[in-house]
Amino acid sequence: MLQGIYEFIKSIFEPLGDYFIGSLVPVGSSFAADIDSLIALIAVFVGFWGLLAYIAFFFLIFRFRRKDGQRAKYVTGEEKDLKRWISWPHAAIIVCDVVIVFMAIMVWYNIKQRLPEADATVRIVAQQWAWNFIHPGPDGVLDTEDDIDTFNELHVQEGTLYHYELVSKDVLHDFSVPVFRLKQDAIPGRVMKGWFKPTITGTYDVQCAEMCGVGHGIMGARIIIETPEEHAAWMSQNKGQLASATTR
Amino acid sequence: MDVAKQGAARVGDDPLNGIEMAEAGSVTVDTHEAHGHEAHHEQSFWSKYVFSTDHKMIAMQYMFTGIVMALIGGYMSYAFRMQLAFPGQSVPGYGVVSQGEYNALVTNHGTIMIFWVAMPMLIAAFGNFLIPLMIGADDMVFPRINRLSYQIFLISAIVLIASFFVPGGGFGGAWTAYPPLSANAQYNLTPLGATFWIVAVALEFVAFLLGGINFITTLMNSRAPGMKMYDIPMVLWMIVIASILFMASVGPLIAGAVMLFMDQVVGTGFFDPNRGGDPILWQHLFWFFGHPEVYVVLLPAMGIVADIICTFARKKLFNYKLILFTVFATGIISFFVWAHHQFVAGIDPRMANVFTVTTLIISIPIAEMLFLYIATLYGGSIQLTTPMLWALAFIAEFLIGGVTGIFLGASGADIYFHDTYFVLAHFHYTFFPIAIIGFYAGITYWFPKMFGRMMNETLGKIHFWGTIIAFNCIFIPLFILGAAGQHRRIYNFQNFPDLAGLQDMRVFATGALIVMLVFQVVFLVNFVVSLIKGKPAGKNPWNANTLEWTTDSPPPHGNWPDGLPNCYRGPYEYSVPGRKEDYWPQNVPPDTAPAE
Amino acid sequence: MAEHEEHAEHGQSHYVRIWGILLVLLAVSILGPILAPHIEEAAAGVGAAFVKGWMITIMTAFGIAIYKAYLVAANFMHLNIEKRYITYLLATMLTLMLLFFAGTSPDIMKHEGQNWENVAAEAEVDRALKSQESDSHGGEHH
Amino acid sequence: MSTRPIATTRSATGIPTGKLAVWWVVGSEIVIFGGLLASYVMHRLGHPEWAEYASHTNPWFGGINTFVLLTSSLSAVLAHYAAEHGDGKKAAKWLVGTCFGGLIFICVKAVEWTIEIQHGYTITANGFWQFYYTAAGLHALHVIAGCVIMLIIANDARKGRELHRVELIGIYWHFVDIVWIFLFPLLYIAK
Structure with a gap:
């Protein structure tokens, strides 16, 4: 049922989310629209309250500007009829907060807590200041002969659900793919797991979003999202070989 | 607090009992004379300006150090913004910004602006200046500890600046200093810079712990006779609550700083995963302090704004008690939200849900506080003087900072916004109102009291509009850049094909920054000119109620040479019906029945 | 008094x-x-x-x-x-430390959680326990 | 000290200013040690192998030091008792006694650490030992600082001046004692 409520609220804000964020960055993964809609929902809620506050603010400044011979009112703010101007918005804000919390947690759960069944797993190894991507190869399994190891180039297939295993060799890094709306820190000594499912094709940025030293500003990679045919072609070209050996 | 008991006690009456007599001793009686006597002495330059124990002089020292550090921080922002707008080109007045230098600049810009500008200017400068004056005391309770606090602070500032000139250059691991990058010279390539940085920060904490103890005890113990809990001006409440928050939250980070220092210097592995340590631990230690720290700097600015709004709207603060409770609530909840800075930084995803809820909860008292401030304007007689403009601008700008925070507190949206320019623009919309607008509001309001002369209103307004408009022009584009996925601390976005096209906006923001920095010259000119030739202010130029306006401007040593004032009513009794004047100073005895 | x-x-x-x-x-x-x-x-x-x-x-x-x-x-x-209230003050400080512990220990004390695993710490525990075992087999130190 | 401000002599809370400040100092110290010890406990519970490392500490050294600190605390409270009754000379004597306790504590610590370091248990040996030295070292710094301040106060007290400060340093000293009371089982006993 929760999922139903979530889907309903999301569907209301989806076009707006697409307008706010989708117009700047392509919507590239199965959960990107969820995040965009959440952002739109928050924007509408806080925008409403912010606007209201601004209207009240500027109205009061204008209405009660200094006029000769007119004294200010003496009110303590503890009068019932005045206090309700505070307590009603207060209650309404709590309601808004509850909705935001609910939506935020649903999105969070879907992206970070849940780990849906994967079609393939990629290993992402971050180091100062580059990305190594280990693709599972045609057999879809990591740590086999046909793994494809690339450098600063991640090849994925549209419509395939990937798990990632994120590790770091030295310091903190952050695997950030704006088109996926995905971000996860890589922590030395830990394996961070997660998932994504590309829904468009093209070549986009992978960024490192955690300060990682002098070369942090050049630590970008490209993610290449291919159609199944293109992906198969790429795999057969590089099968079993460490592509990184040639590009490195 | 049983202040009521000693409500009517006069100065010199000893409210202490038993053993405590030993402390109060004979000093109470003759202090007046001692002060009067001293005021006539010519003090040497050193004892008057450098090694002074007078709270006003220490406040000035903090303030001017803060201004110098703000100029340094502003210069840094100029250098790295120019690099972003015109990558690789030589920046006039700096030179070519290399990658390492860029990192060091952004790191130290953040560190300086928070620890060496916001804290000394808002808490230490205004706290030192206002607390004794507003509670009707002659000084802080521990003048020498106060002096020590400033001296340690000064050393910490020098150490930080020195970190730029050691081999390897300044520390470039972001102001959050996440290990292993910050712990290991092999990774950060600034072995000495990183150590200087952590030492400077730790020293600064010690300075503010000493200062904080002083503020807290002074407000708790040394209020004028008759000043009850709800008679304390809001700004003092907020400064002291901020000090308490600081004191209660900074401990783990001091422990963390010791551990990080040991990692850097001794070679331990507290945060080194290869040797049984855990880098995530630092993040928790840091943010357990880091989030309350936001409120540590926010609250004093909120307090300054409260006092100014009341004075220039000639209104009583709207529901003083409720505001106070929202402050308490904010303070308490601020300890429960820290991990929202770490949503995607490797904490267990289940914990993120808890921290999302607490983060959204904290928005409620803050929103309520802002509503109450806006409600204070209702029925007022609003005079748009320069301090009032700054105070109102604080509310207007902080509102944006507040509402954009919701995006980041909601875990789902934070996956996308974490560490983008959206975050950056968000916290500049909070910290700029706090540190800069709050400071300008305070300084333009209390300048007459500090230096005995009025500031120039025309120059003040030019400065105000130039700063505010330019400020919005800097950061609104950055919100858009953040929404487009541009992440922080990158020295050249041309390296990222998807981001390279947004260069116009960066150039625009940089241009606005330069305009804003140039407008600060107006302030400095106004400051210096008013200092020399401003109109004499008199005791109470704004017709305000609080006790500091009842003494001379600037207050002499000992603040009230003719005897300390008593307090008879709350601080915001403006426009009381039936009185000729629309203000009613706290120290004026009631003309009819005795107060309360 | x-x-x-x-x-x-x-x-x-x-x-x-x-x-x-x-x-x-x-x-x-x-x-x-x-x-x-x-x-x-x-x-x-x-x-x-x-x-x-x-x-x-x-x-x-x-x-x-x-x-x-x-x-x-x-x-x-x-x-x-x-x-x-001095007691309350000190108790508050202690409570804050409990809060810190509660918020932090899920990440530090545990070496595995939802979608993450602290492999370095696990390896260290493993290695150390094994070497301690072989040490105690090799002869009592104390 | 004739220039002590009137502010210092006021006491709206009913607690003398100096004492109130010391309580706040203690409060801030609680969170400093609390942060360090909380970090230690987290690691300790997550690392079963640390039990073996901890077994190389010598509880007798720790025990002697606990005894020394407890006794010095007694001496500090007796100094306070004397000061309360206006007997500055006696208070000074007890304070010097307390300092002597602190000195013994540091000496025992020095011997203990020397032995441990000779056995290869240095600060970089492993996780346990780094916490061991850092926590105990931070505590030892507090002991040293306390001793220095105490000597200054004892010197004043001897001349019958600033007797109220005897209680203040006493509170601080007892706090240092309490920190050790917790460090002792954490570092020496729990195995």
């Missing part, structure tokens, strides 16, 4: 008495882990097998530490006759 006189009556002998109690407690806390195995055996003998050695150690170590701290705070620091 009435309480104050009462405490003055206790006088020096009161402090010495508290000190005596503290020393006894100290002795117990040192002997605790030494005696723990024996107590465990004895308890098993009388049918109280749920009493384990580590329980005794924890109790004698931390239970007594808390009680000792209480004695010192109440009697030597005079918290018992101090204004109430």
Whole structure:
């Protein structure tokens, strides 16, 4: 049922989310629209309250500007009829907060807590200041002969659900793919797991979003999202070989 | 607090009992004379300006150090913004910004602006200046500890600046200093810079712990006779609550700083995963302090704004008690939200849900506080003087900072916004109102009291509009850049094909920054000119109620040479019906029945 | 202050008495882990097998530490006759540390959680336990 | 000290200013040690292998030091008792006694650490030992600082001046004692 409520609220804000964020960055993964809609929902809620506050603010400044011979009112703010101007918005804000919390947690759960069944797993190894991507190869399994190891180039297939295993060799890094709306820190000594499912094709940025030293500003990679045919072609070209050996 | 008991006690009456007599001793009686006597002495330059124990002089020292550090921080922002707008080109007045230098600049810009500008200017400068004056005391309770606090602070500032000139250059691991990058010279390539940085920060904490103890005890113990809990001006409440928050939250980070220092210097592995340590631990230690720290700097600015709004709207603060409770609530909840800075930084995803809820909860008292401030304007007689403009601008700008925070507190949206320019623009919309607008509001309001002369209103307004408009022009584009996925601390976005096209906006923001920095010259000119030739202010130029306006401007040593004032009513009794004047100073005895 | 006189009556002998109690407690806390195995055996003998050695150690170590701290705070620091809110202040600080522990331990104390695994720490635990085992097989050090 | 401000002599809370400040110092110290010890406990519970490392500490050294600190605390409280009754000379004597306790504590610590370091248990040996040295070292710094301040106060007290400060340093000293009361089982006993 929760999922139903979530889907309903999301569907209301989806076009707006697409307008706010989708117009700047392509919507590239199965959960990107969820995040965009959440952002739109928050924007509408806080925008409403912010606007209201601004209207009240500027109205009061204008209405009660200094006029000769007119004294200010003496009110303590503890009068019932005045206090309700505070307590009603207060209650309404709590309601808004509850909705935001609910939506935020649903999105969070879907992206970070849940780990849906994967079609393939990629290993992402971050180091100062580059990305190594280990693709599972045609057999879809990591740590086999046909793994494809690339450098600063991640090849994925549209419509395939990937798990990632994120590790770091030295310091903190952050695997950030704006088109996926995905971000996860890589922590030395830990394996961070997660998932994504590309829904468009093209070549986009992978960024490192955690300060990682002098070369942090050049630590970008490209993610290449291919159609199944293109992906198969790429795999057969590089099968079993460490592509990184040639590009490195 | 049983202040009521000693409500009517006069100065010199000893409210202490038993053993405590030993402390109060004979000093109470003759202090007046001692002060009067001293005021006539010519003090040497050193004892008057450098090694002074007078709270006003220490406040000035903090303030001017803060201004110098703000100029340094502003210069840094100029250098790295120019690099972003015109990558690789030589920046006039700096030179070519290399990658390492860029990192060091952004790191130290953040560190300086928070620890060496916001804290000394808002808490230490205004706290030192206002607390004794507003509670009707002659000084802080521990003048020498106060002096020590400033001296340690000064050393910490020098150490930080020195970190730029050691081999390897300044520390470039972001102001959050996440290990292993910050712990290991092999990774950060600034072995000495990183150590200087952590030492400077730790020293600064010690300075503010000493200062904080002083503020807290002074407000708790040394209020004028008759000043009850709800008679304390809001700004003092907020400064002291901020000090308490600081004191209660900074401990783990001091422990963390010791551990990080040991990692850097001794070679331990507290945060080194290869040797049984855990880098995530630092993040928790840091943010357990880091989030309350936001409120540590926010609250004093909120307090300054409260006092100014009341004075220039000639209104009583709207529901003083409720505001106070929202402050308490904010303070308490601020300890429960820290991990929202770490949503995607490797904490267990289940914990993120808890921290999302607490983060959204904290928005409620803050929103309520802002509503109450806006409600204070209702029925007022609003005079748009320069301090009032700054105070109102604080509310207007902080509102944006507040509402954009919701995006980041909601875990789902934070996956996308974490560490983008959206975050950056968000916290500049909070910290700029706090540190800069709050400071300008305070300084333009209390300048007459500090230096005995009025500031120039025309120059003040030019400065105000130039700063505010330019400020919005800097950061609104950055919100858009953040929404487009541009992440922080990158020295050249041309390296990222998807981001390279947004260069116009960066150039625009940089241009606005330069305009804003140039407008600060107006302030400095106004400051210096008013200092020399401003109109004499008199005791109470704004017709305000609080006790500091009842003494001379600037207050002499000992603040009230003719005897300390008593307090008879709350601080915001403006426009009381039936009185000729629309203000009613706290120290004026009631003309009819005795107060309360 | 009435309480104050009462405490003055206790006088020096009161402090010495508290000190005596503290020393006894100290002795117990040192002997605790030494005696723990024996107590465990004895308890098993009388049918109280749920009493384990580590329980005794924890109790004698931390239970007594808390009680000792209480004695010192109440009697030597005079918290018992101090204004109430000083106690609240100190209790608040302690509570904050519990809060810090509660918020942080899921990431630090545990080495595995939802979608993450601290492989370095696990490997370290493994390695160290193995080497300790082989050490103790190789010959007792102590 | 004739220039002590009137502010210092006021006491709206009913607690003398100096004492109130010391309580706040203690409060801030609680969170400093609390942060360090909380970090230690987290690691300790997550690393079963640390039990073996901890077994190389010598509880007798720790025990002797606990005894020394407890006794010095007694001496500090007796100094306070004397000061309360206006006997500055006696208070000074007890304070010097307390300092002597602190000195013994540091000496025992020095011997203990020397032995441990000779056995290869240095600060970089492993996780346990780094916490061991850092926590105990931070505590030892507090002991040293306390001793220095105490000597200054004892010197004043001897001349019958600033007697109220005897209680203040006493509170601080007891706090240092309490920290050790917790460090002792954490570092020496729990195995």
